[in-house]
Amino acid sequence: MSFDTNSWLDNLSVKWKILAPFCFLAGVIGLSLIALFFVAFSRYQDSVVEDRAKHLSSSIVYALETMRYHTELERYVAILGAEVDVDLLLIVDPATEYVFVSNRVAFRESMARDLPDGALASEVVQSIEEPSSRGMLMWGANTASYAVAAPSLRLDGARSRELVIFVRLKTKSVTAQSSGMAQQLAIGLLAALALAMLVASKLLYDLVISPLSKLSAIAHARTVDPETMAPFTRRLDEFGELSRSVLQSFTEARENANRFEIQAQSDSLTGLGNRVLFKERLHMALAHAERSGKIVALMILDLDNFKDVNDTLGHDVGDQLLQRVATILKESSRQVDTVVRLGGDEFAIIADDLDRIDGVLVHANRILTALSEPQMINGHEVHPGVSIGITSYPQDARDPDVLLKNADLALYRVKAEGRGNIQLYRHELHLKVIERNAIERDLRTAITEEQFVLYYQLKVDTETGGIVGAEALIRWRHPERGMIPPDVFIPVAEKNGSICKLTDWVLTEACAEIRRMMDMGLPPVSVAVNVSALDLRRPDFTDQVAATLVRAGVSPKYLEIEVTESTVMHDVDQVIGTLRRLRALGVSISIDDFGTGYSSLAYLKQFPVQTLKIDRSFVADMTDDLNSHAIPQLIVDLARNLGVSVIAEGVETEEQRELLLSMGCGQAQGYLFSPPVPSAAFVEMLEDKVCFPRENKLDESSDSPLPVSVA
Ligand code: C2E
Ligand code: MG
Ligand code: MG
Numbered sequence: 001m002s003f004d005t006n007s008w009l010d011n012l013s014v015k016w017k018i019l020a021p022f023c024f025l026a027g028v029i030g031l032s033l034i035a036l037f038f039v040a041f042s043r044y045q046d047s048v049v050e051d052r053a054k055h056l057s058s059s060i061v062y063a064l065e066t067m068r069y070h071t072e073l074e075r076y077v078a079i080l081g082a083e084v085d086v087d088l089l090l091i092v093d094p095a096t097e098y099v100f101v102s103n104r105v106a107f108r109e110s111m112a113r114d115l116p117d118g119a120l121a122s123e124v125v126q127s128i129e130e131p132s133s134r135g136m137l138m139w140g141a142n143t144a145s146y147a148v149a150a151p152s153l154r155l156d157g158a159r160s161r162e163l164v165i166f167v168r169l170k171t172k173s174v175t176a177q178s179s180g181m182a183q184q185l186a187i188g189l190l191a192a193l194a195l196a197m198l199v200a201s202k203l204l205y206d207l208v209i210s211p212l213s214k215l216s217a218i219a220h221a222r223t224v225d226p227e228t229m230a231p232f233t234r235r236l237d238e239f240g241e242l243s244r245s246v247l248q249s250f251t252e253a254r255e256n257a258n259r260f261e262i263q264a265q266s267d268s269l270t271g272l273g274n275r276v277l278f279k280e281r282l283h284m285a286l287a288h289a290e291r292s293g294k295i296v297a298l299m300i301l302d303l304d305n306f307k308d309v310n311d312t313l314g315h316d317v318g319d320q321l322l323q324r325v326a327t328i329l330k331e332s333s334r335q336v337d338t339v340v341r342l343g344g345d346e347f348a349i350i351a352d353d354l355d356r357i358d359g360v361l362v363h364a365n366r367i368l369t370a371l372s373e374p375q376m377i378n379g380h381e382v383h384p385g386v387s388i389g390i391t392s393y394p395q396d397a398r399d400p401d402v403l404l405k406n407a408d409l410a411l412y413r414v415k416a417e418g419r420g421n422i423q424l425y426r427h428e429l430h431l432k433v434i435e436r437n438a439i440e441r442d443l444r445t446a447i448t449e450e451q452f453v454l455y456y457q458l459k460v461d462t463e464t465g466g467i468v469g470a471e472a473l474i475r476w477r478h479p480e481r482g483m484i485p486p487d488v489f490i491p492v493a494e495k496n497g498s499i500c501k502l503t504d505w506v507l508t509e510a511c512a513e514i515r516r517m518m519d520m521g522l523p524p525v526s527v528a529v530n531v532s533a534l535d536l537r538r539p540d541f542t543d544q545v546a547a548t549l550v551r552a553g554v555s556p557k558y559l560e561i562e563v564t565e566s567t568v569m570h571d572v573d574q575v576i577g578t579l580r581r582l583r584a585l586g587v588s589i590s591i592d593d594f595g596t597g598y599s600s601l602a603y604l605k606q607f608p609v610q611t612l613k614i615d616r617s618f619v620a621d622m623t624d625d626l627n628s629h630a631i632p633q634l635i636v637d638l639a640r641n642l643g644v645s646v647i648a649e650g651v652e653t654e655e656q657r658e659l660l661l662s663m664g665c666g667q668a669q670g671y672l673f674s675p676p677v678p679s680a681a682f683v684e685m686l687e688d689k690v691c692f693p694r695e696n697k698l699d700e701s702s703d704s705p706l707p708v709s710v711a
Contacts, residue, residue: 014212034190049169052085056167061165088167219246226247229246272341278348279400281350292353298390299390300390300404300407300408306345309321325345336353337351364388368421372386385420387419387422389412389414391406409425411423440495447502452505454474455679456682457674462648467689470528472510490502490532494532503532507529508551514527514558515553522687525558527560528560528562537571542581542585560588562589563575576607591607594612611644620652622656647667648665649669650669651672
């Protein structure tokens with residue numbers, strides 16, 4: 001059997017390493033003491049027996065010296081022999097080998113039978129003659145004999161002879177008293193030894209084992225702090241030294257860990273916490289709120305103009321702006337709130353222990369106001385602006401990841417609706433996302449399954465009501481959801497890129513429609529197609545348009561492209577390039593929703609535009625108040641100055657038509673004339689040469705008005 005002694009010993013706890021040898025030593029000492037005791041005790045007993053034998057033989061010697069008749073001696077010896085501890089008393093005459101005195105009445109007879117007197121006498125005499133064996137003779141376990149030479153005596157007038165006195169004692173009786181005492185002494189000694197061991201082990205335990213186990217427990221629990229360690233570190237012994245070293249290394253380790261943790265959890269630029277700290281604090285806040293039943297609010301903040309600041313004023317100013325924002329966020333928040341920078345220009349605030357959510361709105365408003373103030377950085381006036389999305393526990397969600405998503409969604413909403421605002425997460429926002437995902441999924445198959453249809457809305461001459469063109473507007477006939485308006489799916493298609501396929505489909509359909517009109521012998525009107533920013537960034541877009549026109553056999557002059565104002569303001573150079581190529585092809589271009597996109601007039605001059613479309617919100621806002629006419633009037637004047645046409649969208653009432661007419665807006669589009677209609681209804685209206693208003697209907701024979709934007 002192989003047995004690794006070292007590892008076995010190593011695995012033994014120090015307690016047992018100390019206690020086991022200690023117990024072993026105590027056992028050895030105890031056993032040695034007992035053995036020593038027995039040796040000493042038997043020696044002592046021997047001396048007791050010897051003393052007693054000496055005493056008896058001295059008495060007999062004295063009697064021999066003083067008594068004249070051996071009968072007197074016999075009586076005296078009989079008295080002595082009757083004592084309890086005396087087994088046998090003999091007076092032997094070595095000359096005759098005759099035993100003549102015994103204490104026992106029946107002695108002579110028994111001696112005669114078991115041991116002839118002569119033999120006994122010679123044995124006794126022999127023992128006297130051998131000096132070494134003088135003294136004690138052990139006869140069995142329970143008796144001891146003692147023989148002594150007596151002086152020459154003259155008894156009964158006989159000649160003097162040397163006699164031997166033989167004493168045999170019952171050792172038990174002799175030592176009875178002393179052994180009782182010795183037993184008590186032994187028990188006392190053992191008890192004292194046991195007590196000493198107990199005291200020693202208690203001391204050992206208190207002084208060595210207990211401090212050692214406490215030290216190892218402290219080290220193990222890693223709750224090493226100066227206060228709990230004080231009883232140890234104050235000591236001057238090895239434990240003191242050990243605990244001081246342990247405390248020092250733990251303190252150093254903790255300081256290093258703290259330093260590392262702070263570094264790992266903070267944002268080096270702003271000094272705020274980072275995403276790591278954010279996650280940890282959010283978990284803690286939610287756990288605490290679960291116990292306390294309070295509310296936790298989570299705010300995600302995103303700077304509105306950070307990219308512009310970075311691009312125009314440089315990264316140094318950008319960095320300083322982020323630091324300034326960090327200070328403002330800290331100052332606008334409570335001490336207990338967690339303010340972190342999640343990355344880039346995105347910040348987050350966790351406000352916990354709230355009774356109501358209202359306080360957070362006040363908090364968010366305070367931040368919004370502070371960040372809408374211009375900031376002076378390196379002599380530049382910077383307008384950071386911020387959008388804030390807010391969600392709360394437990395109303396909106398209980399899971400930290402879901403809460404974060406909610407806040408992001410609310411923030412996205414603010415951004416989509418024009419920035420610089422606050423949005424609380426609502427469940428509807430979430431539903432919108434779900435709907436959005438469903439739309440995105442269904443869009444993939446919608447074209448191949450021919451679920452799209454193209455509607456046409458007339459553009460008319462504001463004064464005469466004659467048809468001057470049409471706008472193609474896409475509709476989605478969803479097999480389950482019914483008709484889905486473009487406002488719902490166009491943004492999704494723009495986001496996932498499928499808008500390009502949609503535009504191709506619309507272009508093909510619109511050109512086919514123009515072809516159909518021509519084939520039917522109808523006077524063709526130009527049809528406008530809406531295109532998105534992504535289309536304008538396609539390098540092959542112009543080729544695509546040209547190919548579609550060629551395939552349908554339609555002249556470019558009948559096609560119009562509508563781009564929204566915000567679309568053309570992105571990647572201006574690229575967009576201008578595409579628009580110029582389209583224009584060179586012969587396609588006309590109009591700017592849709594004009595007035596809503598804060599377009600730069602400087603750029604506008606560079607765009608090869610033929611028409612501005614006044615956004616329907618300005619038309620809807622027109623009332624008796626002259627101020628409400630200002631923007632449409634401005635756009636009409638601008639168009640005139642730029643030498644382009646102008647058309648108003650969303651004209652719903654006769655009053656609006658008249659007002660627009662009075663402003664000089666030559667064309668209009670809206671429900672007053674016709675809603676967007678399917679191809680068949682559109683063709684019908686063309687066939688009828690419908691004129692709006694009806695009373696102004698043009699004469700059948702008159703020429704159909706030409707498209708205004710024909711190049
Ligand atoms: P838009 O290009 O400004 O189109 C005009 C919108 O105003 C159309 O909404 C039209 O139905 C609506 N409208 C016309 N007259 C009136 C009126 O008198 N009152 C009111 N309240 N609304 C009127 P629709 O068809 O829902 O289209 C919405 C937007 O979707 C369009 O705005 C356009 O930006 C986009 N869109 C539509 N079809 C397409 C397309 O094929 N491609 C692209 N990229 N976008 C499209
Ligand atoms: Mg349009
Ligand atoms: Mg429009």
